[in-house]
Amino acid sequence: MENQLSAGAEAMQANKERLTRDVSGMVNQASDLIKDYGSRKLDTARETFNQAQTAVTETAKQYADVTDEYVRANPWKALGVAAAAGLLIGILLTRR
Secondary structure: OHHHHHHHHHHHHHHHHHHHHHHHHHHHHHHHHHHHHHHHHHHHHHHHHHHHHHHHHHHHHHHHHHHHHHHHHOHHHHHHHHHHHHHHHHHHHHOO
């Protein structure tokens, strides 16, 4: 009877160890999958951000070029607009 109990205990211990290894392997696989998924999402987000940044930069360059051309073509108008804007900002700041 003791031999049967001992054999049963050994079998349970072996099953426990095998189950522990299996669960540990599954957790490691799940962790790797989550890391891979997160990495792919991060790469996609970076790519989208870079595309948006490029688009904003190009648009800003276009506006700067148009403004530069206008100021070169109409320097006195540009000076008048800048002076009026400065005056308006000054008035608004002194009202505070």
